[in-house]
Amino acid sequence: MPGKSDTDPDDTNVETSGDRYKLQGVARALRLLDLLADAGATGFTVTELSQQLETSKSSTFALLRTLVAHSYATEIQPGPRYRLGRAVIRLADSLTEGLGLTEIGRPVMQELTARTGWTTRLAVADNGFPVFIDRVDGPGTIRFHTQLGRRELPHHSAAGKAIMSALDAGRIRAIAQETGLPGRTRNTITTVDDLLADLATSRTRGFAIDDEEDDEGVFCLGAAFLDRTGTCLGSISVTGLKRDIPTWRVRELGESVRAHADDISIGLGGPTWHEYLAGGKAPTW
């Protein structure tokens, strides 16, 4: 099987029954965790969960008890409701710790948010797709919520386009083909040619712009960072309301994002974006 298509940006669609080695019970447990994650603080009751899982109450109950025994879920009162348990924090901490990114990235993000007042987010590159793993919210009352840990489509976010601007044209075309570049707003780029053009300017400019391409009224600026081998590990981006940024400030803000992304690259022992482009290791189109 050549196209080992791990390409499915949709988490929920794991019904791809091609997998031979799927353990039903475990798969159910993981879906249960996903459901609990959706529930948030209020949690779910056994019956609600069993309905969503399309599994009998008794089986769901057994699953839950197993999760609880291992602290992956906890029971909260009243009327026994279940929500995620503390064990999941340990997992996430271990993962991000292992990446070593948050240690380096967090202070940089904090400074960027402090300086700009905008929400900063950090995404890692997963085969050219952005996966947001951390964020620092700005002081304002408006929150730009992001699901962390999900693989997003790359073509309608500044973070995604920043990552793509470090890919070669072939891969970009492949991604476009694979995702179909669905539109989200009237500004979303939906053709390969437009995308390549946009990425070309992003690359020379040093940062990518999302001008209401993901959400009406929302404006983002993103820049990629690199590790010591010169491969793009991910990107950071800032998000705010379009009405808050006059055109003449875009360049200034974008260069600030670029500079902070470079700080992360340096922290990782990698080159700045400028060095990267000059070094000849960047793919040329």
Add this chain to the structure above:
Amino acid sequence: MPGKSDTDPDDTNVETSGDRYKLQGVARALRLLDLLADAGATGFTVTELSQQLETSKSSTFALLRTLVAHSYATEIQPGPRYRLGRAVIRLADSLTEGLGLTEIGRPVMQELTARTGWTTRLAVADNGFPVFIDRVDGPGTIRFHTQLGRRELPHHSAAGKAIMSALDAGRIRAIAQETGLPGRTRNTITTVDDLLADLATSRTRGFAIDDEEDDEGVFCLGAAFLDRTGTCLGSISVTGLKRDIPTWRVRELGESVRAHADDISIGLGGPTWHEYLAGGKAPTW
């Protein structure tokens, strides 16, 4: 099962086979996740995991494939190694989001660390036991590492003692009984009477002190915060080297921790510690 050498409030030891409704497969999967969490960035191979799980390679393999299919694990090269996948981040984010604590707590922690230069940690109370769920590292090169998401023993950390200082004497005695108050350094409190005395002063003082009771040379100050119903949700603490803090600064620093914990209480709609003690809702001994 002879005592596992590291002081372990025991996540791993879920062999308590009394649990009727344990699903073997799921339990294995969860233990597998725990193992992967220990692995960190390097990950483990199938054989390593199967040995640690005490399960056949083929079964372990099937488990792994199921985890991978749901993005709870990923395969990394070379020589197929497995580590945690991005899905776990989503879980943790959902959990802390739900608690609403990190949103309120994070800025406070940042300010406290910025002001003191010490590492700040946030613990939630789990039946009187502290579970650290977030941290903000200080600028220094020395890092005080904590496993997030683990249930720790409460009697040898400032965070734990801060939480306990909001409990009634009965519960404290029960915890002492349950844990046996094992010693960690020569300063660790190991008798119930000493513990109660220490907690009494902590309570009136407004913050708890860990004077090399957990680790030689390490000094901590912790203070509890309360929600709108006046119950203690957790505590924050700062950690540093004992040699960095002269005796005369302890009070000042402790009161700063107290003040920041109060900020969290206020953010949660709860009373300050002072109001709490005066309000008569605090248990009296």
Add this chain to the structure above:
DNA sequence: TCAGCATGTTTGGCACAACAGAACTGTGTT
């Protein structure tokens, strides 16, 4: 070049773990 070893992957058959459904318990509502 070829055994020899140590991985990861695949298969198939059997046993029993884990399903579903029905019975039981508890709590709040009319």
Add this chain to the structure above:
DNA sequence: AACACAGTTCTGTTGTGCCAAACATGCTGA
């Protein structure tokens, strides 16, 4: 009181998920 409903527990049966052993692959050193 009787009901309705949700959370538990029990139990028989089936199909799931176990394991052993075979297969494939890659590395080592003779």
